[in-house]
Amino acid sequence: MTALARIGLAAYRWAGIIGYPAAGLVLRARAMRGKEDRARLSERLGHAAFERPHGPLVWVHAASVGEMMAITALMRELRRSQINVLLTTGTVTSAEIAWQRLKNEVIHQFVPLDLGPAVRRFLDHWQPDLAITVESEIWPSTLMELHQRQIPQILVNARLSDRSHARWQRHPAVAQSLFSKLSLVVAQSDVDAERFRDLGAWPVTVSGNIKVDTDAPPCDQAALSTYERQIGHRKTWAAISTAEGEEKLAAMVHRALRASMGQLSIVVPRHPDRCDEIETMLVAQGLTVARRSRNDAVTPQTDILLGDTIGEMGLYLRLTEIAFVGRSLYQGGGGGNPLEPAVLGCAVLAGPHVENFRETYQALVRNGAARMVRDAEMLAKGVHYLMNEHLVRHKMADAGMEAVQQMRGALTTTMKVLEPYTNPLTVKARLEPQQAAGE
Structure with a gap:
């Protein structure tokens, strides 16, 4: 990491620490505009609403409804292997959909703000064995904290828009420092894969778009x-x-x-x-x-x-x-x-x-x-x-x-490349008593 990248990331971390006391005010203001769930603001600061279940746990983060629906089949595959799944999302809408469709299958929490104290509190409680993020969510404090704790972070159904790629290219040293901390990137396309490699991610493989493998949306x-x-x-x-x-x-x-x-x-x-x-x-x-x-x-x-x-x-x-x-x-x-x-x-x-x-x-x-x-x-x-x-x-x-x-076929490919990370958790799950999600 270059000196400039170290300074930039250090400044980001310190800004998060300094800004943390004001986070509650910002969240309450967002709740007044309907952008946050007023009753669950503490989750955004890293406080847990449930006890951590026994056994292995995979943290899956999907920013919004589309990403959550895309990853639903993968989460159900993990649950079939008796692996606990903690799902975090960032929007009120996605939380409502998660409750409607997955309440008995996974634990849902709002994702903590990318501020050091919130991320550390969240990880101290949940202690995930593996972190899986959907599409393009790259949060520096979270990524660095996971890396420091030696928790593998994998990006699945990964994509980088033209705009995001150009923005990261303007800061190559910072990008290299962050993207190199990802344990694996499973990209949607060859173009996306090349972009992630260009920014420092390795290894990178291509699966296709797992949204293609989701079922048709349900209907009343x-x-x-x-x-x-x-x-x-x-x-x-x-x-x-x-x-x-x-x-x-x-x-x-x-x-x-x-x-x-x-x-x-x-x-x-x-x-x-x-x-x-x-x-x-x-x-x-x-x-x-x-x-x-x-x-x-x-x-x-x-x-x-x-x-x-x-x-x-x-x-x-x-x-x-x-x-x-x-x-x-x-x-x-x-x-x-x-x-x-x-x-x-x-x-x-x-x-x-x-x-x-x-x-x-x-x-x-x-x-x-x-x-x-x-x-x-x-x-x-x-x-x-x-x-x-x-x-x-x-x-x-x-x-x-x-x-x-x-x-179709991206989900099968994704599950296959995840096996080196999920198979040990499957073995661990069989050796440890389980709790139902949310207990």
Whole structure:
């Protein structure tokens, strides 16, 4: 490590120590804005809500809902081997989904802030045998503390966006110091693997994207039946995982097609907490809005079904065969995940800015399952065309499901390369008494 890197990392550690006393105030302010769970703020400071169970324990960190759902199958494989799993996430939404779907299988805690005192308190209590992080979460204090305690840290389904890679490249000595402390990186693609090697990680292997191996998102069948009955024979399309500004474009598309198509537009923002302002914007444009959270009925006069609930993407996508995937029309968005609409038989549309899922979109486009649009006008033309050309729409949907099937296998590859770390824990689990998660 160069002197400059040592100084930079030391400054980061000291800043965390000095700033720690103010962390509680920051967390309370975030809780007032709905960004934190007020009842569980102490977890963000490293305090545990449960006793550590007996036996081996793997700490799995997934920043948000998408990462958590991607890693669910891997966590269940660990549990089948009688290994305790501590899952940490960073968002209120992900915590709610974890409680709904995994409460009897893993222990869930909010991830501690990357401040020395919080990280040390967290690790002192949980004493994980192995730490697995999903995708691209690199926290210096946590990484250095794990390394000092000789706890292997593995990055799975790892990716580095263009922006993140460029940012790390501006500080090569710091990157080398941190990334070299990773015990293993399991990258999504050859491009990602090369980027991690460039920054100092070793060894690095490639698995593909484990999100492809996740099951189709679940659905409330009663709600689906109700909406299908209310929608009747109306045509539909969905704009999902939208970022700020894309809802306004979805409204433009709806107004452009309404006279000729009479369609229902389904809008599902990436962040449901923005839905009040989104509804205000839609109503101001003369559109009639039904909100899922209010159980509003979809009537023949309803223009927009606003999907403002958590964990119901499977419901919204089953109501349509055309899905525009957001965070893709504006520079820096990075693109949303097209796998869920593809696996549920939707023709996929997206903007040009999809670097976070570049290889996935390339595979879908190559198979004829996805089409890229430049702006609202091109999006409106694409939606109109697919609504009218049912053979083309169904061909794209079939191609999407086929492409997903071809991309599967990343989970098996990941579990295989993890065996040198997990097999000893499996043996240890058989020799030590276990406790159920959360006891």
